[in-house]
Amino acid sequence: MFQNVISAAIRGLEILPVHVETDVSNGFPQFRMVGFVTSQVREAEDRVRTALRNVDIVLPPKRITVNLSPADVPKSGSRFDLPIALGILAAARMIPPASLTNVMAVGELSLSGSLAPVTGILPIAVKAKELGIGSLLIPAANLREGRIVEGLDVIGFRDLPEVLAFLSKGVRPKEEDAASLPTPLNIYDVDFSDIRGQYRLKRAAEIAAAGFHNLLMEGPPGAGKTMAARRFPTILPSLTADESLEISQIYSVAGLLVPERPILGVRPFRSPHHTLSPAALAGGGRIPRPGELTLAHRGVLFLDEMPEFSRSALETLRQPLEDREIVISRAMGTYRFPANFLLVAAMNPCPCGYYPDMNRCRCSANAISAYRSRISQALLDRMDLFVAVRAMRYEELTGSDTAKTPEPSARIRDRVEKVRGLQQARFSGTGIRFNSEIPASRLPELCPIDAETDTLLSRAFSVLHLSARAYHRILRVSRTIADLDESERIRKKHVEEAIDYRPRVLGSGPDEEYRP
């Protein structure tokens, strides 16, 4: 007899409903599984058989065929164990087949018959609701995550007997702590008030956070670049509910959600080590999984010691910085991952880190040139704000020369939120979220400048040798600076400040910085 159970496969970040079709018929006893399954799924046979036996269910000695449809979508992972088990039981009429209509099931079985948690529950629940599924059966350990989606009956089970009791007798499993909806947590143990001095860096960080502009810091080791970057999340604008759900789904697929608090309350801050491969950055695997770029979606990607990253890893950044998504092509199709992140990068000025302090730097001109040219001009062109960070003096570190306490993150964040409000009002209905996303075609309309400022810009272009791409970058940053100043018009001083953050590292040696 035939039975169909609905489950779900993950393709990139996309959820595809899968029909687990089971047929139990007379014939030589055997178990066959078809439908483009990977070995992880094929192993389900042993897990299902043993789990059923261990909860005292004896399978009839019949010919069992399982098909996972659509058969042209590759299926991997262990989440098909539960639907396969249920399909066999229903096809063998050991549970009423009607109980499985309008039901989606995902979950991994252990040999003892208990249910183990799986990844991707959140996007599956979102998809189930979209498809109009009545109830979603998942492992109890995933319950909090599944319950984030409202308007869908999500039921968590500890083991197979609980599922059978529910399906045949309608007994709902006991829920221990009534799995209440978790509240987002956004408390940091670091604060911008930890940083003394560095006014320019802090100002640039504020502008970057407010308009979601990329930030590049250059300075000697120990100057405080990493320290500032670690504090950067504390001033980022808060997540909206939509954004939170969007990135939590990515983290769910990647298996990075914490079971106790399965929704992200704060913007992600990813800080991969410089040895990472291009595949780890972009997303890799035969069936690609989200990489660091995607995990940083709607948040910050921090690259410490940027020139130490491999050239190919750095060049991987270019497309997502432009298109805000990453496209990966594999034999089985093309996968799109969102990658709209704020890039914060830190670098030393030379291999030893002390150039241009000629009393300490011992690098040759060629070594400096080679070090800097690891960052291509194309990548530099995409950095909106550049800050040269200086090493601190002792008095500055201890704060003995100023009585002033540095501004706490909360105050900076208030201003950032205000600017975010301005941007939401300005861009409502356009799909743009931040000033950094304004397309070049809409710059004249959204960032108008007056004649005086135009003169300034044309002068800056000839004196400072700016590129054409720099023009757009400067206008977008000026817009954010004007917003921080609560000025509707972009004034000359705003543009002046924006120009002052232009990248100075020319991707070349020290010699070419100067032209007579």
Place this chain on the structure above:
Amino acid sequence: MPEKEPMENKPIYIGRDSDAFPRRLLHMADPPKGLYVIGTLPADDLPSVAIVGSRMCSPYGRRIACRFGMELAAQGVQIISGMALGIDGHAHEGALASGGRTFAVLGCGADICYPEKNRTLYQEIPKKGGILSEEPPGTLPLPYHFPKRNRIISGLSDLVIVVEARKKSGSLITADAALEQGRTVMAVPGRVGDALSEGTNHLLAQGAEIAWSVQSVLDILLPLHEAQKRTKKSSVWPSKAGNEQLSLRLEEENRPDGSKDAFEDGESRLSRAVKSGTLSALAADICRILAVDDRTFDDLAEMLSANAGSLSSALLELQLGGFIEEAAGCYTLSGNGAR
């Protein structure tokens, strides 16, 4: 590996016995047998100055080298150097910028551009002067060629200026060679404690002349050349008329208000800008502070109690006006040597 230049850059060989061979070199203890040249050779009857220094130079050294190259070349002085990175290259650049004559002596074959990065200079110098080498075409830039090359640099000059040098620097070899050849050595003073000024300050301690302005160089160069003219009995350039002409040009160009020295150009332009009110109040305050010493952004922010935004804006205003310069977060008044 440096690549060979195309054939049109084929150097010409000038032997020691040729009339075209620079007469200055004949007075050396071990003159080269001949020179390979792309472009022209330095004229015997024009004053010539070598500007040498460290490859890894500071922004200060860069400004000074460029400035000396530019202003001396504008006065008709031939600028000789080694086309190396750093000071050498900037001296050539300055000379080219003012349209003056400049000559590069290489430590490899004249058909090889070394260092690769100075390709622009390599292409521009022959138009206004020449690329010279003692080594036959195709010779690779090997380390032991450079001290040999340095003796030609000093040999071709009436005077050698060392702009920046560490304690053990190739530029000091040039200075030694210059002294052996009886050339005057001048050094640009630097701050005590700066590694790049150790070599030059040491030269000063040993009795080198102080190159503290373009005028101070000319003051020494002109009598030297006068003397040489007498010994060599050359006819063309340092005729009395020529010399007078030169000093006249100095009067006109470098002392517009009859005041002291070309180095104060930047500052006087700045004070004019402050007086006429074209600079914002904050920008003027910044200049007052930078006139005393170089400052970082944080220093300025604290001394002026200015917020970071308006300070950035004022600093850009000054940079665009050419009043200040920035290097790695440290701001310097341009009047202290540039433009």
